[in-house]
Amino acid sequence: MMSASLARIITTKTDLFRQCCLPLLLLVLSLFMSACTTTTVDEFRQGETGIEAHQSIVILGRRQGSTYETREEFVTCVGERVARGTEAIRVIPEKEFIDSLFPWFEPRTAPLRTSDLQVLMEEPLVAQKITEYGIRYIVWVDGQTETSNRMGSISCAVGPGGGGCFGFGSWEDDSNFDARVWDVSSFASVGTISTDSTGQSYVPAVVVPIPLIARVEANACSSLAAQLQQFVNGG
């Protein structure tokens, strides 16, 4: 019979494993078990850039296309990352800006060219709101993530003795996003940053499915945001 003290030691060790080792193990597993992603960033500069501390930018998603629209979550992700770090830039949240300037930045009414922005700024209420926000640059993000090459299948079954899955699945994600930067002070396009991120995800299943997901859109977001931050700061 196990003594009470030995049982306590085993229990304590189990608790210690749960508290310290298990989260660490899960972190290490999650780091190693994500699939590989390749990201390419291109920058095309058309003019000088720079931003002062009291100025801000707004990042808006293009939603005029009939086949796709830029996801709000991606635009938010880029905005949050641009607003972080040592070279952080003040970013006006997309929804707040669009609601505040309603109905001028809706999918049907948003300016498609810098000349449209110039015409729009002749509206006193629009010019006043943009001045109040201190907006120096409007960044238009356009793109999507497409999934292709889906292969394999996974079958799962449950019986009286338990359950499990068996099989293998994989797919490829491709994120393509452009960020066009408009200078509000000169009504000119000052540059475009493009990002292309691809990655293959795998889900092998032997009793338990183990997803090895390529974080394609997240990588596209961080790469685009880092380059955009540098671009706007004039780097």
Place this chain on the structure above:
Amino acid sequence: MSVLNSLKKLGPLCVALLLSACGANSVVVEGSYPSPNVRPIPLTLGVYFDADLQNFSYTEYTETGKEEYVVASGQTHMQLFNSVLPSMFANVVVLDSLEAAPGAQVDVVFAPSIEEFQLALPQKTRLDAYEVWVKYNMRLLAPDGAYIADWVVTSYGKTPTESLRSVEAGINDATVGALRDLASNFTLTFRSVPEVSEWLETKGAGN
């Protein structure tokens, strides 16, 4: 006895579950609409929402003709107009009937109605989006009921499918998108409708 009692208690629950499987899913559209940033027209507008608009609902049927979704959007349409019109006109008065207009000291009466509502569900279109298309008839009348203008406005809204989004939430978001599109289109094109433009000139509010 205890088994019988349990069965008696479970009986109504089973019947309710069976009945719920037969009925259509109801979606009461809810959304918030910002006020437009436009110069208000210095006139008093009377707005009349008829019973058809107030209680408007659209029923989507399955391929076998059964009711699948009932989309109730009458209340949210009224909410939209109540948000948009006060920014477009100096004063807005909500009328209980068209007959009440002459006594309400209004310059003009606006009576919107929905002519057509279409819903496209991803499971039927095989597209990755919920889509809503609405056709409206906008009427502008003098307080005595005389014709001023009558024009059609269409609106479109869509929202992409997402893993954890329910069909009801998809329909709601696409409808709210269509209503925002209506608000932006209506607000920005109102002055350019030929009959409206002519009428505004006669009232000295053309520019």
